[in-house]
Amino acid sequence: MNPRIRIFDTTLRDGEQTPGVHFSAEDKEAIAQALEAFGVDTIEAGFPASSPGDFEAVRRVAAVVRHAGVAALARCRPADVAAAVEALRDAAHPVPHLVMSVSDVHLKHKVRMSRARAVRAIHESVMEAKRHMEEIEVSLEDATRADPVYVRQCAQVAVEAGATRINIADTVGAALPDEFAALIAGVVAFLPPSVLVSAHCHNDMGLATANTVAAVQAGADQVEVTVNGIGERAGNAAVEEVGIVLAAKGIAATGLDMTRVQKVSALVAERSGIAVQANHPVVGANAFAHSSGIHQDGILKHAANYAWITPEMVGAKGHRMVLTARSGRKAVFHVARAMGMPVAPETGEALYSAFLRHADRADGPVTPEALAGIIHRLAPKPARQTMHP
Numbered sequence: 001m002n003p004r005i006r007i008f009d010t011t012l013r014d015g016e017q018t019p020g021v022h023f024s025a026e027d028k029e030a031i032a033q034a035l036e037a038f039g040v041d042t043i044e045a046g047f048p049a050s051s052p053g054d055f056e057a058v059r060r061v062a063a064v065v066r067h068a069g070v071a072a073l074a075r076c077r078p079a080d081v082a083a084a085v086e087a088l089r090d091a092a093h094p095v096p097h098l099v100m101s102v103s104d105v106h107l108k109h110k111v112r113m114s115r116a117r118a119v120r121a122i123h124e125s126v127m128e129a130k131r132h133m134e135e136i137e138v139s140l141e142d143a144t145r146a147d148p149v150y151v152r153q154c155a156q157v158a159v160e161a162g163a164t165r166i167n168i169a170d171t172v173g174a175a176l177p178d179e180f181a182a183l184i185a186g187v188v189a190f191l192p193p194s195v196l197v198s199a200h201c202h203n204d205m206g207l208a209t210a211n212t213v214a215a216v217q218a219g220a221d222q223v224e225v226t227v228n229g230i231g232e233r234a235g236n237a238a239v240e241e242v243g244i245v246l247a248a249k250g251i252a253a254t255g256l257d258m259t260r261v262q263k264v265s266a267l268v269a270e271r272s273g274i275a276v277q278a279n280h281p282v283v284g285a286n287a288f289a290h291s292s293g294i295h296q297d298g299i300l301k302h303a304a305n306y307a308w309i310t311p312e313m314v315g316a317k318g319h320r321m322v323l324t325a326r327s328g329r330k331a332v333f334h335v336a337r338a339m340g341m342p343v344a345p346e347t348g349e350a351l352y353s354a355f356l357r358h359a360d361r362a363d364g365p366v367t368p369e370a371l372a373g374i375i376h377r378l379a380p381k382p383a384r385q386t387m388h389p
């Protein structure tokens with residue numbers, strides 16, 4: 001049996017930290033509802049202490065989400081914890097999410113605390129949050145650049161104070177998959193099985209998905225992701241990538257309905273103003289598009305020739321033929337037929353030559369309209385009627 005992995009979506013918090021992005025409370029509510037229908041287990045709605053607007057947005061998300069958990073970020077400071085607890089008051093399943101830096105570089109140059117002081121802050125903050133709510137997550141920030149023994153010590157203190165989830169963050173995307181897997185495996189082996197171990201990866205070296213999957217294979221119970229991989233700098237692990245890897249490779253079960261991913265991706269792209277790159281896996285415009293003759297021929301003969309994941313698995317419309325000067329006859333005739341303009345065998349070569357002359361001069365793909373124009377120009381003209389007096 002594959003393990004059931006929990007999906008913690010942080011599009012509305014870490015995703016909103018994408019430079020230039022701001023979600024209104026209405027955006028957050030709409031995206032949270034789509035995420036709940038998508039099947040994520042926890043929705044991190046925001047950072048209530050960061051602004052009055054975000055406090056209100058978290059409150060609104062907490063009031064509308066009924067099945068998923070709703071998380072809110074707080075540093076290990078009394079005012080942050082109070083704001084998170086208050087903003088989550090109406091949530092059906094509230095999850096205050098406390099964060100503390102654990103690497104020496106952060107302790108010395110960011111939070112300016114000794115290791116011992118940071119441990120005390122974790123303990124006090126968790127105790128305070130626990131007075132109000134049962135489910136508490138503690139994130140150990142920059143854990144991949146920290147002393148692993150100290151990481152485990154912080155995790156232990158958090159759990160003793162009442163934390164139910166420990167999140168190991170590769171905050172600057174510094175880890176390789178085997179390094180991250182070793183760190184996660186060490187924490188999993190060290191903590192009681194009742195504590196959920198979570199993985200949070202950033203994409204600075206393009207390894208966020210690989211590291212997240214490695215964490216699952218090393219025993220993590222939860223993964224933290226964003227829709228379209230949006231987030232600080234190069235972003236976070238993308239839910240569409242992690243979700244399809246876990247499902248297609250049979251690594252773990254999740255609650256995600258991957259057939260909804262296109263809609264969720266489009267909604268986040270629209271509300272964030274961050275367009276999805278065309279070659280983005282699963283949700284990019286080219287994820288199921290084919291333009292070279294060899295690949296088009298292969299797809300038209302048998303889709304599995306050039307498709308490992310299928311459009312049906314992820315709710316995409318289907319395979320799409322894009323016509324360029326690299327396209328083959330099969331695809332050109334296929335597109336013509338799909339437009340209701342079947343190509344007779346005796347005219348096929350002339351059409352294909354005319355198509356290539358056009359495609360070689362074109363700046364981009366040859367549109368179906370342009371192909372229709374070529375077909376019209378080649379069609380035999382009806383003989384002129386001679387008028388007899």
Ligand code: KIV
Pocket residue numbers: 014073099139140141142167169170171172200202
């Ligand atoms: O990247 C990070 O360390 C974070 C924490 C708040 C989990 O986003």
Ligand code: ZN
Pocket residue numbers: 014169171200202236
């Ligand atoms: Zn992060």
